Amino acid sequence: MLIKSNKISKQSAAVVTGAGSGIGKSFAYEISKRGGSVLCVDIDEEAATKTASMLKKMGGIAVPYQCDVGNADEMRRLSNEAETLLGRPITLLINNAGVGVGGAIGKVPLEDWKWCVDVNLWGVIHGCHFFAPKLKSLGYGGIINVASAAAFGAAPEMSAYNVTKAGVLxxxxxxxxxxxxxxxxxxxxxxxxxxxxxxASGRIDSQKKSLGQRAMNSLAMTTSDKVAKLSLNTLDKGKLYILPQLDARIAWRAKRLAPRLYTKTIGEVYRLFA
Ligand SMILES: NC(=O)c1ccc[n+]([C@@H]2O[C@H](COP(=O)([O-])OP(=O)(O)OC[C@H]3O[C@@H](n4cnc5c(N)ncnc54)[C@H](O)[C@@H]3O)[C@@H](O)[C@H]2O)c1
Incomplete structure (x- = not known):
């Protein structure tokens, strides 16, 4: 018998996109630890398989699935096959797959804009379009859309990425x-x-890439495992916004309280380092 609960349990069946690496892999791990079955979706088949094998070794139920989230036909196929592959209705969707694109406006090639919009925004639109009506008919479960503080942070030279994340929000x-x-x-x-x-896998010029990588290694205030755990707990409570770090919460408040001053300050800081 199915227990109609939003909390993850042995009855839960989750689709996690971008499950082959980073935050998606941590979501897959945490859902499995809580007893849920996981469809590990990734464009990189080998990476999806590795995550699914890790979960199976832990005693969980996991199936790898190769799919490009930016492709509507592949996402339709995923939504048609997911329930059969996990043997129960999908109760949780983590729209996580994403890519990084950086550079000044006019310099980022339009094909990189398109790639970013296809994966980060269309990927989430496809996930919601194909799975949300099924969840609604079920009458329980949840969706976590992985946006970013970039959705509101207005960081310069990140137009493409920021636009996609604002759309996801x-x-x-x-x-x-x-x-x-x-x-x-x-x-x-x-x-x-x-x-x-x-x-490392993003389309960012090499100098900015090494700067970004250094910032990521030295400034990150959390880990992907902690983010996944906190996100699932927040979804359980039915809360919309998940701001896992202090700097994300400060930027969120500052932008809302004083949007003009916020953007001006970000611009001035950027000019100091550009
Ligand atoms: N890492 C950060 O600092 C950070 C901050 C804010 C938001 N995010 C968001 O978190 C999400 C996960 O990113 P991550 O940081 O774990 O990156 P990651 O590169 O470690 O993992 C992304 C995964 O998505 C997969 N992927 C890429 N394109 C795909 C496609 N078209 N279809 C299916 N899978 C695809 C990759 O193969 C990879 O396994 C992204 O949406 C990203 O924008 C990341």
């Missing part, structure tokens, strides 16, 4: 309103730096 806020009272919880995760492979 807007979509999550809209769904939270649209799904109110349905029993399905929606949360948007907005971290600042978390040590993962996103900078």
């Amino acid at each position: 807007a979509l999550s806020e809209t769904l939270a309103a649209e799904f109110s009272g349905t029993g399905v919880h929606i949360s948007a995760l907005c971290p600042t730096l978390v040590p993962t492979n996103i900078i």
Whole structure:
């Protein structure tokens, strides 16, 4: 018998995109630790398989699945096959897959903009489009959309990335309103730096890439495992916003309290280092 609960249990079945690395891998691990089965989705088949094998070694139920989240047909196929592959209705969707793109406006090639929008924004749109109606009919469960503090942080030379994350935040806020009272919880995760492979695998010029990597290694105030754990606990409580680090919470407040001053200050700091 299915227990209609939003809390992760042995009855839970989760689809985690970008499960082959970083935050997605940590989500897969934490869901499995809590008893849920996991469909480990990634464009990188080998990485998805490695995560699924790790969960199976822990005694969990996990299936690897190769899929490009930016491709509507592949995401439709995923949504049609997920329930059969895990043997139960999908109760949790983690729209996590994402890529990094950086550079000044006019210098970032349009094909890199497109790649970023396809994966970071269309990937989440596809996930919500194909899975959210199924969750609504089920009447419980949840969706965590992995946005970023970039959604509101206005960091210069990150236009493409910032735009996609602002879109993910807007979509999550809209769904939270649209799904109110349905029993399905929606949360948007907005971290600042978390040590993962996103900078190393991103399309960022080499000088900025090494700067970003150094900042990630030295300034990150958390780990992907802690972020995943906190996010699942926050979803359980039915809260929309997940701001896992102090700097994310400070930027969030400052931007809301004094948006003009916030952007001006960010610009001045940028000019000092540019
Ligand atoms: N690491 C950070 O500092 C940070 C901060 C804020 C938000 N985020 C967000 O967290 C999410 C996870 O990123 P991460 O930092 O763990 O990066 P990561 O590079 O370690 O992992 C991303 C995973 O997504 C997969 N992926 C990439 N394109 C895909 C596609 N088209 N279809 C399916 N899978 C694809 C990759 O193969 C990889 O396994 C992203 O949405 C990212 O924007 C990261």
